[in-house]
Amino acid sequence: MKTEEPNKSGPDEGRPFAGLEPPGQEQYLHCIRCGACDSVCPTYRQSLRETHSPRGRLFLARKVLEGETEFTPNLIDQMYSCLSCEACAEACPVGLRPAELALELRRLDQQLHPARWKDLLFNRFLKNPALMSAGLWPLRLYQLLGFRAAARALNLTGLLPDQVRDMEGMLPPIPGRTGRHLIPRSTPNQGEPCGRVVFFLGCAQNLLFGRSSEAAVRVLAENGYQVLTPPDVLCCGMPALSYGDWRSLTDLARHNIARIENLKAETIVTDCATCGATLKAYGRYLEHDPDWAERARNFSAKVRDICEFLAAVDLKRPRRPLTGRVTYHDPCHLGRTQGVRTQPRKILQQIEGLEFVEMKEPDRCCGSAGTQIITNYEMSMGVLDRKMDNAAEVEPDFIATGCPSCRMQLTTGCRRRGLPAEVVHPVELLDAAYRDSENGK
């Protein structure tokens, strides 16, 4: 790990950030500032300010990388105001990825100004599952991440009253038992054996939505798969990535690859959009590590989101019809990042009695992006309100989405608006339709 310490001897002459790992000029040089990304960016559409747009962020990144402006706290803040929804990359006719560049700048910031709280959080906390579950981690995590904004303002209690309310509204009732306690290491297949899969249980699913992951495992087993759920995997690394801490990210990746490789499964399934996106990118994160590049590539190639996996197999027919109307929200990390859009819809449409209705702009970011409710509260709520306008219009009983972060945000949205809809994972509905009664739910 010591070898990855940034070179503190200072930048080489004429080239800022030499000795560090600044993003290459191919990530910005060809931007012709057409503005196509602005029109799809949720933060721009909310603030209508160029500084909160992909084009603006990319321009700032370029200026700082070319040594024409300082790497100021305000500039870094703009890199953190990005929701990483990747809508800009989809719109860019040149093929640039401004949201990824913002992540790169966060990484550079972390290399230049290593923050103690990040080391504490990502290097110690995230690598210790016992500490995390013991500590009711979401509250701790959010508190810790909130330090960034709070410390800057030198006003720890500077949160707005509405913000505190909305933050509380985000959290589901903290379950008595985590997913790790609910899901055995090995779950036998029901009926005809179809194969063996590893289920990657992510932190948020484990700690907040354990019952939902339990349902996911049950659905896999119901369809003939033996499910191995290794209890000793660690956080996928996304929180570390979003805060620019690549050392922790790659440490976590190596750990998870080593644990799961041993199990010799054909497929690695996860029910968390963010974990899926991160696991699928391990190959890229470790591409420059000669000992791990190939292992990481092989690992990433086996990863599937649970809806992606289920939609590709001959799914067992649900027994029990459900009632109600369901709409679907595309998590950015699933729809845009992984290209999994049709599969969750297909699953929902297979459930008898459930009326599937598409909302407007289903793939527009909900504004959560992990911790934006703390770090960019007003922006996050503005983006959420637009999402809830669209959701409320179709009067759903269920809003299905396969990402715990979106799920918390949409739950907040339902409460803010008084929308009587239940926010669920699509596979939970399938699980309910598989069972004759509501037992165990």
Place this chain on the structure above:
Amino acid sequence: MALDQRIIKRLETAVGKKHVLTSREDLLCYSFDGTFAESLPDAVVEAGSTEEVGAVLELSYKEGFPVIARGMGSGLAAGTVPYGGGLVLSLTRMNQIMEIDPDNMTVTVQAGMITGDLQTEVEKQGLFYPPDPASLKHSTIGGNIACNAGGPRCLKYGVTGHYVQGLTVVLADGRSIRPGGKTIKNVTGYNLIQLLVGSEGTLGVITEAMLRLIPLPTQVRTAVAAFARLEDAGLTVNAILKAGLLPATLELMDETAVACIEEDRHLGLPLDQEAILIIEADGFAEDVVRREIEAMAGLCRDNGASEVRVAQDSKERNELWRARRSVSPALARQAPNKLGEDISVPRSRIPEAVRRLKDISAKFGLPIVIFGHAGDGNLHPNILFDRRDEDQWRRVQEMVEEIFRTALELGGTLSGEHGIGTMKLPYLENALGRVSIQVQQRIKQALDPKGLLNPGKALPSESIM
């Protein structure tokens, strides 16, 4: 001239503290538009109403600082780059529809509304606002009017200016006028609306517009024709128009443009052909529109098209248009910089214009990609280059001069729909003549006596009288 704290305070009183931006990061983000030009403003204000714009301009007039009105900054002539500093006046917060009047078929909108959003809203009521600049999803109505934006559909439907029936304009001293209104005919007084259309923020700041709408065509058919010879595509354009057919669009793309699209979108367009035409027919009767598109397809074949395909469904059609709109930015894949020109020639001269542009490219050894609205004679030759290479940059400047000379020799003009901004300013006198420039400078003097509205744009600021 820097804006001192006292002026900043006054601006904060006018528009609210939150909407006056002075951090270096904010200023950097308002230092550019859709070109490679850059220059830092002294401050940015985000106005929320005509009254706020009035207060800002009144202050500017009193204190003598320049104001550069800006929409989404997608302009292609450096028209909103704040050379020499000053105050950037952003109008993006003013993005509401004030009224849709289905009886009189008008819509009244604030200047900062995105054109594509406006179209979506009026189309819900079966109404149509035709102007369709490629940037329609990331440019504003105010910016479109200030540059008299065009687009593919202008061949049949006309440009932005043809749809402006009323305006609210804040003058240099902060007072406002509202020329035009809901009447279709109006010869009461000088036509100030058409004076302000295309004025690039140099005569006043447009804050609201009343736009004429027409019924939304219910039938659209699109065809793509490929030509082994670029000149045949040019000849086909005239053949179609002379045959008494009026397509909604007649778009030309040369092989480099097609290759760029294919790299990005994989639509299966032919890569071994010199040019393609995208042709669209629209209307209200299904059989009429079908017959028209078939007749146009037939004329393409008669004039040497190697392949003609009619889009089978709206998905194929939308893909094609999305691709066409992305051509200009997608060229950036090929080189770090591109300079997109906007010449307009009488359409009978299109084949000759295309040939001479190719000659210029060969002479200077830098690629020129040609695409544009062949049906109305408006072409976008794009020079691909690397600005960091001094020699290339010098050649680019010489090429631009020759492109403009060519356009004028063919009876055309410098800009069809982008505007003059600063980038075409040196060539203006050649295009317009001395007397015309003098007349325009007097108009400018009358409306902006202190020269504070977007100074140095659209018209030479030094008097040539």
